[in-house]
Amino acid sequence: METQIMPSPRGIWDLLDDDTIIYILKYLVAPSDVANASVVSRSWRQHVLEGQLWRGLCHREFPELGLIDDVIEIDILRRVEGAGSSNTSYQSTLEKNHRVYRQLYWEMTQTPLLERNCISAAIAASSTDKFPEESIHETLHPNSKRPRDIHDSSWSYWSSTGQKDPRVPESLTYKLLSSLCLVHEIKIRPFEAEFQHGNPVYSSKYVRFRLGYENPRRPSCSDDMLKMDVECDKPLEFPWTPGPPPEYIWTYVSPEYPMDQRDSLQTFKLPRPVLCMGQILQVELLERVQTQLQDLLYYICVCHVRVIGKPIKNFGFSPLSAGGGGCGLICQRGLDYLATPKPDIPEHVPNEDDAAGAALGAGRDNFAERIRQLRLNRGLWHFTREVSYNSAASCRHM
Incomplete structure (x- = not known):
């Protein structure tokens, strides 16, 4: 009986x-599999690039990134090259x-999570009973249950206006620290x-949460102008919609959570x-x-x-990309990114080589980052050498 020789896996892949x-x-x-696949060979790396596997991993973990139409990378250490052929572009x-x-995937999934308050400012409340004593800004203080100061015995809190219908909702809108913020x-x-x-x-x-961004198509006008238009029953006219566009565009809406009626x-x-x-x-x-006894x-x-x-x-987020109409993801890379370690971002960020080395039990430094550091050090060395040469020349002429 003749033994059939099976083709090698390499031949099957070809x-x-x-x-x-x-x-x-x-x-x-x-x-780690995506990182390993990108370092097998040049052809495999090209398949990983064309398949946009890292983009797929980001979208799988964070579906909100599906709104991104354009990616902008800003690197102050690289010179801007001229436009080449279409294949090169x-x-x-x-x-x-x-x-x-x-x-981005590393920043969102691998870096350690530091529990911190991500609110940077209070924007607005749907209603306020007594302004400014009971405004939304009072909710930013961690110890807001205490009196404001020794001379003021009133409490620090936000209060809505009174309503006869208990089904009337209220909302508090805040601005976060960064245009891209991972909320837990x-x-x-x-x-x-x-x-x-x-x-x-x-x-x-009940309570529910919405995350999103300001509508770039909404014209910027003061609250007094909007209030005046509403009081005069004069609808705002926009050429692109029959009515005024929403103030915010929500990319995520949470389920409703029951809230306990207790002080905690x-x-x-x-x-x-x-x-x-x-940031919204x-x-x-x-x-x-709960009703108030004074007015029920x-x-x-x-x-x-x-x-x-x-x-x-x-990383940053732009509601309007360069192509117009979509959303853009901005990545900034520069001297502070390469040389300065951040408190919640490790100094060393692995790439495909590191993931492959880790899988094999031999961790290696990030090759791309080492090359950039060498370029940076080489530039500083040439600058120091030129300064020393000019100083020596000036001393000879003295």
């Missing part, structure tokens, strides 16, 4: 066309997207009115880490549960709001 190979590689879900775009999404959970503390009979807690029945910092953990693109987070307070109206009062997450450094 029988497949490029589209089929890319389709198979897209089933890789582990970042296409290849450079593939390499750029590969670098940016690889680094939100903490809210309802207000307990100890100065009222029975110490009532003015919480809501309650934690609401999101089903998964959510990437907030655009809105807290929706749904259904009122329903109120909602909040002492403190805290957003737990991690700002994504060296």
Whole structure:
């Protein structure tokens, strides 16, 4: 009986066309597998680039990135090269997207999470009972249950206006620290009115969260102008829509969470880490549960709001990309990125070589980063040499 010789795996792989190979590689879900595939050979690396495997991993973990239409990379250490052929531009775009999404995936998944409050400012509340004593800015203080100072015995909290219908919702809108911010959970503390009979807690029945960005198509005008137009019943005219466009565009809306009617910092953990693109987070307070004895109206009062997450450094978000109409992802790389270690970002960021070396048990330094450091050091060496030469020449002429 003749023994049939099976073709080698290499030969079987060569029988497949490029589209089929890319389709198979897209089933890789582990970042180490994607990194290893990109260092097998030049042809494999090209398949990884054309399949945009790092982009696929980012979209799988964070679906909000599906809004990105354009990627912009800013590197102050590289000179801007002239435009080449169409093939060169296409290849450079593939390499750029590969670098940016690889680094973004590492920043969002591999770097350690530092529990910190990501709120940078309070924007607005849907209503306020007494302004400014009970404005949304009072919810930024961690110890807002205490009096404001020794001369003021009033409490620090936000309060809505009173409503007869308990179904009227309220909202608190905040601005986050970075245009790209990974949000894990939100903490809210309802207000307990100890100065009222029975110490009532003015919480809501449910809470919901929205993450997004400001609508770039909405014209910038003051609140007084908007209020004047509403009071005069004069609709705002926009050439692109029959009515005024929304103020914010939401990229994520959480499910509704029940809120306890008690004085404590309650934690609401999101089903998964959510990437907030655009710095806007809105807290929706749904259904009122407590009335005030003085006027028998329903109120909602909040002492403190805290957003737990991690700002994504060296990355930005633009609502309008260079092509127009879409959203852009901005990656900034420069001297501070290469030479200065960040507190919540490791000094060494691995690439495909590191992932492959780690898989084999031999960790290596990032080759691309070493090359850039050598270029930087070489430039500083030439600069020092030129300064020394000029100093010596000036001394000879003296």
